[in-house]
Amino acid sequence: MKPIIKTMVVGAVLAGMASCTKLDPKINATIPEEDFRRNADIPGLLRGAYNSFRGPFQDQTGVFSLQDMTSDDAIGPTRGGDWDDNGVWRVLHTHNWTASNQRIVDNFNNLLQIVFNATNVLDFNPSASVAAEARMLRAYAMFYVLDLYDQVPVREPGENLLLPAQVLQGTAALDRIIADLQAALPNLPEAPVYRANKAAARALLMKCYLNRGVYANRQQPTFAAADMDQVIALGNEIINSGRFQLDDNFFTQFTPENSETSKEIIFANQNTETDAGNVRFHYFASTHYNQNPSGWNGFTTLATFYDKFEATDQRRGIAFPRFTDSTGMRVGLLVGQQFGKGGVPLKDRAGNPLVFTREITPIVTGNVELPGIRVVKYVPDMKPDYSAPKDVASNDYVLLRYADVMLMVAEAQLRKGNAGAALAIVNQIRAKRGASQLAAVTTDNLLDERGRELYWESWRRNDLVRFGKFLDPYGPTKPNKSDVKYLVFPIPGNALAVNPNLKQNPGYAQ
Numbered sequence: 001m002k003p004i005i006k007t008m009v010v011g012a013v014l015a016g017m018a019s020c021t022k023l024d025p026k027i028n029a030t031i032p033e034e035d036f037r038r039n040a041d042i043p044g045l046l047r048g049a050y051n052s053f054r055g056p057f058q059d060q061t062g063v064f065s066l067q068d069m070t071s072d073d074a075i076g077p078t079r080g081g082d083w084d085d086n087g088v089w090r091v092l093h094t095h096n097w098t099a100s101n102q103r104i105v106d107n108f109n110n111l112l113q114i115v116f117n118a119t120n121v122l123d124f125n126p127s128a129s130v131a132a133e134a135r136m137l138r139a140y141a142m143f144y145v146l147d148l149y150d151q152v153p154v155r156e157p158g159e160n161l162l163l164p165a166q167v168l169q170g171t172a173a174l175d176r177i178i179a180d181l182q183a184a185l186p187n188l189p190e191a192p193v194y195r196a197n198k199a200a201a202r203a204l205l206m207k208c209y210l211n212r213g214v215y216a217n218r219q220q221p222t223f224a225a226a227d228m229d230q231v232i233a234l235g236n237e238i239i240n241s242g243r244f245q246l247d248d249n250f251f252t253q254f255t256p257e258n259s260e261t262s263k264e265i266i267f268a269n270q271n272t273e274t275d276a277g278n279v280r281f282h283y284f285a286s287t288h289y290n291q292n293p294s295g296w297n298g299f300t301t302l303a304t305f306y307d308k309f310e311a312t313d314q315r316r317g318i319a320f321p322r323f324t325d326s327t328g329m330r331v332g333l334l335v336g337q338q339f340g341k342g343g344v345p346l347k348d349r350a351g352n353p354l355v356f357t358r359e360i361t362p363i364v365t366g367n368v369e370l371p372g373i374r375v376v377k378y379v380p381d382m383k384p385d386y387s388a389p390k391d392v393a394s395n396d397y398v399l400l401r402y403a404d405v406m407l408m409v410a411e412a413q414l415r416k417g418n419a420g421a422a423l424a425i426v427n428q429i430r431a432k433r434g435a436s437q438l439a440a441v442t443t444d445n446l447l448d449e450r451g452r453e454l455y456w457e458s459w460r461r462n463d464l465v466r467f468g469k470f471l472d473p474y475g476p477t478k479p480n481k482s483d484v485k486y487l488v489f490p491i492p493g494n495a496l497a498v499n500p501n502l503k504q505n506p507g508y509a510q
Helices: 011-018 034-039 042-051 053-060 063-067 085-093 102-122 126-150 170-187 198-210 212-216 225-240 250-254 322-325 400-415 419-433 442-455 460-466 493-498
Strands: 004-006 030-034 151-154 166-169 266-271 331-334 372-374 397-401
Touching: 011 198, 042 102, 042 126, 053 102, 053 397, 063 085, 063 102, 063 126, 063 460, 085 102, 102 126, 102 151, 102 493, 126 151, 126 170, 151 170, 151 460, 166 170, 170 198, 170 212, 198 212, 198 225, 198 266, 198 397, 198 400, 225 400, 250 331, 250 397, 266 400, 397 400, 400 419, 400 442, 419 442, 442 460
Parallel strands: none
Antiparallel strands: 004 030, 151 166, 266 397, 331 372
């Protein structure tokens, strides 16, 4: 008897069938497996896997909320009745979350949706190149699940979905991710950057080897020489390829044309004016109502983080050609009096000078509109006359980039005792960014350099954990050292209920 398969197993295929004007009577029955596979829209399934990155990676409620809001470079203050959101942002920043925190629940589910969608592509016997892309996408999402939750549910293509998925933990999960990337590499394309590609796979492998000792013991990470050698070798492959270089203007990587004009982007989640995620949150979340572009007047960075930058460092903030000339707004970290077009000083809604102040607390009192240094890392996508932002931002969301690769090589060299080699790399980056040359590299100032380079890109918590700093106080907004349980997030209760192979992480209630 020929094998059969329910059409409802794959939502994307069913959706494609349902779009017809006349429903196929087979939808409510079963069809031969070979017919089902032959009629599957494999490009559509792969496109769906790419698009499923948008929620967890482009939205403020996505991994940004777990990787940056829990760290020293971001805070979501309450502004009167605005941005309270039942305290969800405060408990993340102060390390007081529980397993019911909606950001923790949603990111676990949404990251695993990417894993499912990518595995679904593999279930239809795709070409070697399509399978390689799907494996790379799956590995990227699995890496984040491992980094955040330490447990990764995994299914093989064709596995019975009615059975609970196996769960890999710690270095066992990491080994699976590495195996997927190594299997994908030979069949991945070199370009474009908004598709899974060879350099992206190598950069993600670097993340894996750099963090292997973290996932073995997050409280006391170790860094084996063999792992550091892998980081250096993979990084040198990317560096020596000649395909990437540091941009003259740091913010070129974050413009609406970034994938076409930047030489630094290795891997990005594509957006267009007609098909995009919520990448615009990277400026809307911070900008004030009376700025152009107008925003949600919410998230800020901390004064202690701002003070890590030199005044000449591009990354701290600059006037960006064309955009600043037309709107008056700078990009980067915004503090002090804000200006509109033509240098006109802006005011808040009460008519006071619009002056962003350095100091902020988790719950703001008094003038709730102004406190906090704002962040505009992605250059806003404006209408042709710059009168207002476009309804949908077309900036591609950057997932991996060249400066990160260079800093990972520098870190691996430093951890092997090659401080001179590390210093040369760090100073190369600093020279391009307009910062002064360092006399020496230590783990502390290398961590600071990663912060200056990668703020608000959903890597800060990962870095702080690896450098043993994540549990430390962040100043007045987080004055106390955190319990070690906060090195990983809890497994959501609904996930525990449906998969007995998952176990709650230590220190959290079931």
